[in-house]
Amino acid sequence: MTSGILVYAETSDSRIHPVSFELLGKAREIAEKLGLEVWSVIIGFDVKDRAKELIYYGADKVYVYDSEHLKDFNVLTYKDILVDLVKEIDPEIFLIGATPLGRSLAPRVAAALDTGLTADCTDLRVDEEGNLIQIRPAFTGNILAHIKTTSKPIMSTIRYKVMPMPKRDESRKGEIVIKNPPEKIDTRIKSLGRISKRTVNIADAEVIVSGGRGLKNKEDLKMLEELAKLLGGVLGVSRPLVDEGWIAKEHQVGFSGNTVKPKLYIACGISGSPQHLAGMRDSQIIVAINIDPSAPIFRHADYGVVGDLYEVVPKLISMIKRIKGVSGS
Amino acid sequence: MSGKGLRIVVLIKQVPDIEKVRFDVETGRIDRSSAPAETNPFDLHALEAAVQLKEKLGGSITVISMGPRQAESSLRDALARGADRAILLTDKRLAGADTIATSRALAAAIRKLGGFDLILCGEKTVDGDTGQVGPEVAEVLDIPHVAYVCEIREVTDDKITVVSDMGDKYLYEVKLPALLTVTRELNTPRLPTLRDVLKARKKQIEIWDADALAQYEDPDRFGIKGSKTIVMKVVIPGVEHRKGIIFRGEDAAEKLLEVLKEGGFVKP
Ligand SMILES: Cc1cc2nc3c(=O)[nH]c(=O)nc-3n(C[C@H](O)[C@H](O)[C@H](O)COP(=O)(O)OP(=O)(O)OC[C@H]3O[C@@H](n4cnc5c(N)ncnc54)[C@H](O)[C@@H]3O)c2cc1C
Numbered sequence: 053m054t055s056g057i058l059v060y061a062e063t064s065d066s067r068i069h070p071v072s073f074e075l076l077g078k079a080r081e082i083a084e085k086l087g088l089e090v091w092s093v094i095i096g097f098d099v100k101d102r103a104k105e106l107i108y109y110g111a112d113k114v115y116v117y118d119s120e121h122l123k124d125f126n127v128l129t130y131k132d133i134l135v136d137l138v139k140e141i142d143p144e145i146f147l148i149g150a151t152p153l154g155r156s157l158a159p160r161v162a163a164a165l166d167t168g169l170t171a172d173c174t175d176l177r178v179d180e181e182g183n184l185i186q187i188r189p190a191f192t193g194n195i196l197a198h199i200k201t202t203s204k205p206i207m208s209t210i211r212y213k214v215m216p217m218p219k220r221d222e223s224r225k226g227e228i229v230i231k232n233p234p235e236k237i238d239t240r241i242k243s244l245g246r247i248s249k250r251t252v253n254i255a256d257a258e259v260i261v262s263g264g265r266g267l268k269n270k271e272d273l274k275m276l277e278e279l280a281k282l283l284g285g286v287l288g289v290s291r292p293l294v295d296e297g298w299i300a301k302e303h304q305v306g307f308s309g310n311t312v313k314p315k316l317y318i319a320c321g322i323s324g325s326p327q328h329l330a331g332m333r334d335s336q337i338i339v340a341i342n343i344d345p346s347a348p349i350f351r352h353a354d355y356g357v358v359g360d361l362y363e364v365v366p367k368l369i370s371m372i373k374r375i376k377g378v379s380g381s
Numbered sequence: 382m383s384g385k386g387l388r389i390v391v392l393i394k395q396v397p398d399i400e401k402v403r404f405d406v407e408t409g410r411i412d413r414s415s416a417p418a419e420t421n422p423f424d425l426h427a428l429e430a431a432v433q434l435k436e437k438l439g440g441s442i443t444v445i446s447m448g449p450r451q452a453e454s455s456l457r458d459a460l461a462r463g464a465d466r467a468i469l470l471t472d473k474r475l476a477g478a479d480t481i482a483t484s485r486a487l488a489a490a491i492r493k494l495g496g497f498d499l500i501l502c503g504e505k506t507v508d509g510d511t512g513q514v515g516p517e518v519a520e521v522l523d524i525p526h527v528a529y530v531c532e533i534r535e536v537t538d539d540k541i542t543v544v545s546d547m548g549d550k551y552l553y554e555v556k557l558p559a560l561l562t563v564t565r566e567l568n569t570p571r572l573p574t575l576r577d578v579l580k581a582r583k584k585q586i587e588i589w590d591a592d593a594l595a596q597y598e599d600p601d602r603f604g605i606k607g608s609k610t611i612v613m614k615v616v617i618p619g620v621e622h623r624k625g626i627i628f629r630g631e632d633a634a635e636k637l638l639e640v641l642k643e644g645g646f647v648k649p
């Protein structure tokens with residue numbers, strides 16, 4: 053029997069997180085190289101109908117655990133399911149998205165299986181000898197480590213938006229295996245539900261205009277937000293502005309905030325600390341506006357404006373408004 | 382919770398100051414000695430949470446760190462910040478551990494303590510940067526955990542209620558004993574006073590080696606020997622290949638606008 057690469061399909065509100073599709077794409081690529089199948093597992097409530105989506109994105113076989121009492125994420129119950137499944141189907145590799153949920157769940161599964169786990173990978177490769185090489189940032193993004201796992205299954209969590217999204221192909225065929233959900237959930241953890249939903253999802257934005265300590269007042273964020281909106285983007289910030297209480301953490305870019313990879317990142321009044329760079333250095337085009345020509349951010353920028361953001365940004369806004377034909381400029 | 386209040390364990394790691402550590406782009410070497418060591422910033426929030434819980438409910442705080450001898454200074458600082466007892470796991474046989482081998486050693490040390498109600502960890506370290514050690518320790522000890530805790534709502538005799546920030550925020554009620562990994566939003570760590578620092582100087586830091594843990598875990602599962610992941614090489618990204626085009630002066634904004642137009646970001 054051919055062995056496989058198992059991909060965990062993360063769900064919330066019965067929806068599959070897009071990172072799961074990205075992982076299926078990568079798993080397909082590696083599976084071809086190593087002569088393996090691609091398997092996926094989905095846990096939740098009302099997720100049965102979603103299983104075929106996983107096939108369209110590259111799975112050969114999908115294991116489904118669908119039950120009302122699996123609706124809310126329970127790390128212990130989910131772990132038990134995954135550990136039992138891995139013992140039964142014996143995959144070579146097990147990939148999980150490096151989302152907050154994945155980063156909470158994966159280490160428990162790895163420890164229970166007594167296998168190695170590589171966190172937050174940004175790339176996976178196969179070397180000449182057919183070993184899987186897992187590449188991940190460490191030291192606050194200052195280094196990239198190449199890591200090999202000596203135990204089985206090889207487990208990694210993979211960052212969202214680093215692997216290309218594969219094409220959805222409705223003609224793909226695969227097998228759906230309905231598994232018996234556990235009778236009871238582990239009652240040591242009780243989910244009392246979601247208490248707040250994030251209002252911006254900066255990780256998905258294609259354009260981000262970010263402000264840092266170069267801003268003098270909280271109100272000045274409005275100016276950056278206006279520029280962001282004109283460019284079809286959202287507002288980001290460096291950490292000190294969150295610490296000041298100027299804005300919610302959802303907007304924070306960096307090591308202890310969000311990792312982003314937009315098409316365009318404009319950093320205004322941000323010096324470019326390692327912790328900030330860790331969250332945005334993979335953006336496609338980086339623009340920096342900073343009054344200090346020696347600011348480190350310029351070394352990571354495609355385009356830099358050495359100047360006062362209070363002059364440059366309003367000027368940009370009014371020029372763009374003119375082009376767009378927006379009145380009031 | 383026993384009659385003696387909440388027995389809390391805090392896991393702290395000493396890390397290099399990332400702003401100062403030097404990375405050799407050519408050789409891929411990390412020169413840890415180039416930077417002063419400090420306590421992992423996230424772990425200070427775990428310790429502050431412990432101190433606040435103890436102030437409210439009574440109990441005791443034990444800090445445990447695994448690392449080289451110089452990690453004593455982080456433990457000493459933790460004593461000044463309010464910990465009652467400090468233990469350093471240090472031994473050649475513990476060195477070179479990946480997260481699973483680290484977790485087995487830390488879990489063995491916690492078992493050796495006897496009883497505990499709550500274990501607190503940082504959300505991740507600034508050097509290892511995995512966030513795995515907390516959940517792995519919980520699994521080895523077979524206790525529940527909640528990651529990314531940004532608020533502790535309530536602690537009763539046998540339960541703790543917390544908010545976990547997973548993008549959206551979720552409320553969880555967890556049976557004790559349990560482990561939490563905490564975010565920076567949970568609290569603002571207080572600085573120790575001079576008096577606290579002086580008092581901490583007199584306290585003993587207990588040193589445990591692999592043999593001290595052997596009753597609780599096979600020492601072959603510690604250190605390099607117990608690790609399942611191997612770092613093949615380290616690449617230090619030089620400054621990325623960015624265009625580095627700089628605009629200055631009067632018409633800088635105009636030039637930037639041209640770039641944005643060419644990129645298709647400004648549409649009429
Ligand atoms: C564990 C840890 C985690 C962290 N996580 C994060 C994180 O996730 N995200 C993050 O951002 N930081 C993080 N930090 C903080 C980080 O170290 C820096 O302190 C922070 O990024 C600096 O923010 P800044 O660039 O806005 O401020 P500064 O470094 O103060 O830079 C302000 C810049 O604005 C420029 N400026 C001033 N006035 C003007 C003007 N009128 N026009 C144009 N430019 C102007 C200045 O020249 C300067 O370069 C973390 C730190 C630690 C220890």
Ligand SMILES: Nc1ncnc2c1ncn2[C@@H]1O[C@H](COP(=O)(O)O)[C@@H](O)[C@H]1O
Pocket residue numbers: 392393394421423424427445446447448480483487501502503504505506509510511512513514515
């Ligand atoms: N060597 C260690 N000694 C004590 N605690 C540790 C150690 N390594 C990690 N931890 C704890 O586990 C958390 C996550 O670490 P990491 O998985 O390395 O990102 C840290 O914030 C600490 O609370």
